[in-house]
Amino acid sequence: MPIINDARTAVRLARRLLRARGHRRTLARRLAAEPPLAPGTIEIAVYFADGPVNMYQVRQWYAPLEELSKTHPVAIISRNPGTMLTLLDEAPVTAVYARQVVDLERFVDEQAPKVVLYVNQNARNFQMMRYGRMWHVFVNHGESDKMYMTTNQFKAYDYALIAGDAARDRLAEALWDYDLDSRAIAIGRPQADHFAGKPPYPSDDRTVVLYAPTWEGDRPAAAYGSISSHGTTIADRVLASPRHRLVYRPHPRSGVLDADYKAAHERIIAAIAAANTADPGAHHVYDDGPELGWQLADADVAITDISAMIYDRLAVGKPLIVTRPRSADADVDERGYLAAANWLTTTDAEDIVARVDAAAHDESELAALRHWVARYFGDTSPGTATARFHDAIERLIARWHRVAEEHGER
Numbered sequence: 001m002p003i004i005n006d007a008r009t010a011v012r013l014a015r016r017l018l019r020a021r022g023h024r025r026t027l028a029r030r031l032a033a034e035p036p037l038a039p040g041t042i043e044i045a046v047y048f049a050d051g052p053v054n055m056y057q058v059r060q061w062y063a064p065l066e067e068l069s070k071t072h073p074v075a076i077i078s079r080n081p082g083t084m085l086t087l088l089d090e091a092p093v094t095a096v097y098a099r100q101v102v103d104l105e106r107f108v109d110e111q112a113p114k115v116v117l118y119v120n121q122n123a124r125n126f127q128m129m130r131y132g133r134m135w136h137v138f139v140n141h142g143e144s145d146k147m148y149m150t151t152n153q154f155k156a157y158d159y160a161l162i163a164g165d166a167a168r169d170r171l172a173e174a175l176w177d178y179d180l181d182s183r184a185i186a187i188g189r190p191q192a193d194h195f196a197g198k199p200p201y202p203s204d205d206r207t208v209v210l211y212a213p214t215w216e217g218d219r220p221a222a223a224y225g226s227i228s229s230h231g232t233t234i235a236d237r238v239l240a241s242p243r244h245r246l247v248y249r250p251h252p253r254s255g256v257l258d259a260d261y262k263a264a265h266e267r268i269i270a271a272i273a274a275a276n277t278a279d280p281g282a283h284h285v286y287d288d289g290p291e292l293g294w295q296l297a298d299a300d301v302a303i304t305d306i307s308a309m310i311y312d313r314l315a316v317g318k319p320l321i322v323t324r325p326r327s328a329d330a331d332v333d334e335r336g337y338l339a340a341a342n343w344l345t346t347t348d349a350e351d352i353v354a355r356v357d358a359a360a361h362d363e364s365e366l367a368a369l370r371h372w373v374a375r376y377f378g379d380t381s382p383g384t385a386t387a388r389f390h391d392a393i394e395r396l397i398a399r400w401h402r403v404a405e406e407h408g409e410r
Contacts, residue, residue, distance in 0.1 A: 023081035030088055031097060037111070042075040042094065044068065044393065045113040049079040049124035052086055056252055057119045057141035059090075059290050063194030064389060066092035072393065077107065079124060090290065101127055108134075114400040115393065121153050133409070135159060135396050142308025143167060143189065143376060145333045147221065150174035161187050161392055163311070166336050166376045185392045188377045188385030192315040195293025201283035206245040209238050209356055210299035213323070214307035215253040216261040220329035224306040227254060228264040229326040233349040234303060235268040239275040239284060241353050248272060249287040249295055251307070301356045303344065306332065310341075315380055317373050319359040319366070323349075337372045 046065065048058045058076060065074050075094040078084040087095035098104045108131050116134055118125050119141045129136050135158045143149070143163040150170055154160055155178055162168060162184050172180055199208075211234055216225040227250060238246040248268055255262025272284045287295060296302065296312055301319045304310050313320050314337065322341040325332065332338065342359060344352070359365065373380055378388075 020081065023085060027081045027085055027097065030085065034088075037075075037094065037096065039110040040112065041073055042096075042111040042113050043072045043115070043397070044074045045096075045107075045111070045116045046074065046076045047116050047118050047125060047128045048076055048083065048120075049122045049127075050083065050120065051080045052082045053252055053256070054120070055083065055086055055290070056292070060141060060191050060292055061117075061119060061139070062090075062092050063196065064190040064386065067194070067386060068390060068393060069093050071390070072397070075111075075113075077104070077128070104128060104131075115396050118157065121148070121151065126156075129156065133404070135400060137161060137396065143311040144306070144308045145170070145336045145338055146224075146306065146308075147331055147333075154178065158183070159396065160184050161389070163187070163189055164376050164378045170336070185395070186378065187388040187392050188380065189312070189315045190385040190389040191292075191312075192377075192380065193383055193386045195297050197289075197291035197294040199294050199298045200285060201245060205243075206282075207243060207301065207356060207360060208245045208247060208299045210247045210249065210295050210302040210304075210313075211235070211238075212249045212295070212302065212304050212307075212309045212313075213251065213254070214305040214309070215251040215256065216258040217330075218257065220327060221331040223327045223330045224325050225251070225254070225261060226305045226323035226325070227268070228258075228261045229346050230323045230344065230349040232264050232267055232271075233346075234352050235271050237350070237352045238356070239271055239282075242279075242282075244353065244356065245282060245284055246272065246275075247285045247287055247295055247299060249292075252288070301359050303352075303356075306330075306338070310337065311376055314369065314373055315377050317366070317369050317380070319362070320369070321355060321359055337376065340368060340372070 046058065068074055075096045076087055076091055077096050077098050078087055079099060084095060084097045096107060098107055104127060113134055116128060116136050117139045119139055138154060138157040138160040152175060154171065154175060160183060164186050168180055168184060168186065171178060171184060213226045213231055214224050217223040235246060235248065238244050250265055254265045269286050272286045275284050276282055296316050301321065302313045303321045303323065304313060305323050310320065310322060320342065321344050324343045324345050326346055342365065344355065348355060
């Protein structure tokens, strides 16, 4: 077995190497046709060092960044050729390729951005954070009660743009000697002002069930994924109901580490295809597209794992069911919304259709949701979070000018 595993690993690495070389060749041709970026053009940079599998982290910022670029020029910095190709195809703002540190140095020298935003905690962030005379700002790619949201790495950034009171309290409890009043700025969830896309199914009498599980996680404490524990049962029961429609939107990393998890994921995809063949009017959906918005806003009931999807759905204020991790090692913090969550165990999944119907018509649950929406995001009136995001950027730029003037570098 060790020999077989080593061989499989070698094959995967070889394929990855060939794919990367192909991306670099294609990108070289694309970049040769791109006009050069004039010096001093970019005021706001978004640093993204990850590969295409994590593009979801930056995609959800596309619309807010496009809106911001109307007043402050914005660029997304990519370190990966595959990611850069994707950005060239779809990003609504300028994309800059900086594969090596020398490329970053050139960008900093030529553009001198005032603010750099970070959507994740990639270790390569520190290659950008070495540069001073700019504000390094953590904006994250979601809001949740995961351990990820209280990492001490927050202290590495000059500022953090957080969602609301829940995030502030979470950080206050977890981090020692972190000046929340000066370094954490609450902006709500600006992505919710830009929900993207239209549902790919007709408006009819079916109850739409969004099942949006996370991936299997890279350690026992983060094993929140439900595809292999709850997911296949959820899919089978919902697909069998003529009154319901399933929208399956899994985390893009689902199955990258666990073969059984990947097999369960593929089984759900196949079951959706089979159900649509048997009843073309059902319009069940396997959704792996780049747009996120219509899924959250349109579904009558959402089923999620412990992930940022809970809080994206909370911002909509519509019924939500949360899967309870099967593993006892999973770190579940039930001091926030999860203390009042509508939990679904593996056994409960057998009755998911009844649970969905109950959640869709529970007025008391909807009233409770409104409380949690306010706690996590503040005012969710259309446009309010976008205004707070823009105000935070303006404050940071104004402070940049004050500090630069104090140092005689304006």
